[in-house]
Amino acid sequence: MFAPAGLSIFAEMTALAQRYGALNLAQGFPEFGPDPELIAAFHRALDAESAQYAPMPGLLRLREAVAADQLRRNGTAYDPQHEITVVPGATVGIFSAIQALCGPGDEVILLEPAYDSYHPAVVMSGAVPVAVPLEIAAERVSVHWDALAAAVTPRTKMIVVNSPHNPTGMVWTHQDWAELAARIPEGAVVLSDEVYETMVFDGASLASPHHNPSLRHRSLRALSFGKTYHVTGWKLGVVLAPENLSMRLRTAYQFIAFSASTPAQHSVADFLASRPDYPNYLADFFQAKRDLLAASLKESGFRTLHSAGSYFLLVDYSAVSDLADREFAEQLTREAGLATVPLSPFYRVPPKEERMLRLCFAKEDATLREAGQRLRTWKQS
Ligand SMILES: Cc1ncc(COP(=O)(O)O)c(C=O)c1O
Structure with missing residues (x-):
């Protein structure tokens, strides 16, 4: 019923991000404080x-x-x-x-x-x-x-x-x-x-x-x-x-x-x-962050999928690596300094061919720009 290690993928990736001092786009909560x-x-x-x-x-x-x-x-x-x-x-x-x-x-x-x-x-x-x-x-x-x-x-x-x-x-x-x-x-x-x-x-x-x-x-x-x-x-x-x-x-x-x-x-x-009126501003606020992250991922080799809502978007990395998503998410955390969440733990039986990661864009603009920069640098290395 529960993950074998007893830890959710979110906790696992966050622990890994801390270990490697990586930017954490795995965590599904805002980097900024409340009003x-x-x-x-x-x-x-x-x-x-x-x-x-x-x-x-x-x-x-x-x-x-x-x-x-x-x-x-x-x-x-x-x-x-x-x-x-x-x-x-x-x-x-x-x-x-x-x-x-x-x-x-x-x-x-x-x-x-x-x-x-x-x-x-x-x-x-x-x-x-x-x-x-x-x-x-x-x-x-x-x-x-x-x-x-x-x-x-x-x-x-x-x-x-x-x-x-x-x-x-x-x-x-x-x-x-x-x-x-x-x-x-x-x-x-x-x-x-x-x-x-x-x-x-x-x-x-x-x-x-x-x-x-x-x-x-x-x-x-x-x-x-x-x-x-x-x-x-x-x-x-x-x-x-x-x-x-x-x-x-x-x-x-x-x-x-x-x-x-x-x-x-x-x-x-x-x-x-x-x-x-406070909730009314959130759609524009997060849409701008979605667009910023998508723009910062351009030319990184990672293909962003359209996100119509929430504060997440998926990227397809099949043009960059053949590794399974868990392994690849770990590699990116270690080598590129960017923590993401692999998609397979969201399934009981994950599709074999899927090569996707989830990125959270409820983060400061500087963090989102830096995420794209790190992926581009990693890909060129
Ligand atoms: C789809 C979904 N449902 C529920 C929750 C949890 O909400 P709450 O913190 O209010 O329990 C989350 C948190 O990430 C979520 O993504």
């Missing part, structure tokens, strides 16, 4: 009252702020009392949803490459993970709809979707959701991991299953304040779902974590109230 106003709000929240447990579904003032934010930005309406649950990070929300809704005899479809927490969460629930590969192409990553339809059985209980996608940068469109709705049985639930929901590029806007009338009543969305506000260390997120699914989620969640950090909840509620 000072958010930190000030956290300091203000550190009083005796917020030293104790928050209510299990989260502070109502935060849930109300989230409802207003979602309506404003995405046009999706939620009842703060019954449809929003605050959790200590999206990972816990996803884990709790899977434990609450899936069990022995059920199958859960995972689209691979997939974020590494899904598979163990499904196995721990007693359900069986069923992998369906995404089609990775230079211009757009897409779902192989026939393969997905072939994977559906009467036991299909859930499909986990991640958009914007880690690691490929794929972003689902309304058409994608409609295609999915036409292929999964009415009894199946959609778990939509949208931790990068504010990072959709090129003028597109977020399409979620809650925009789709035939999926709205049977889908859950997991969001992460850690990703949105550059505070991954605070471990705070929400799960948005219709009342019946939220209630089932909470029955499991109350025994998994019970509640999330009270001062962190107050801080995000304050910040959402005082800076409602």
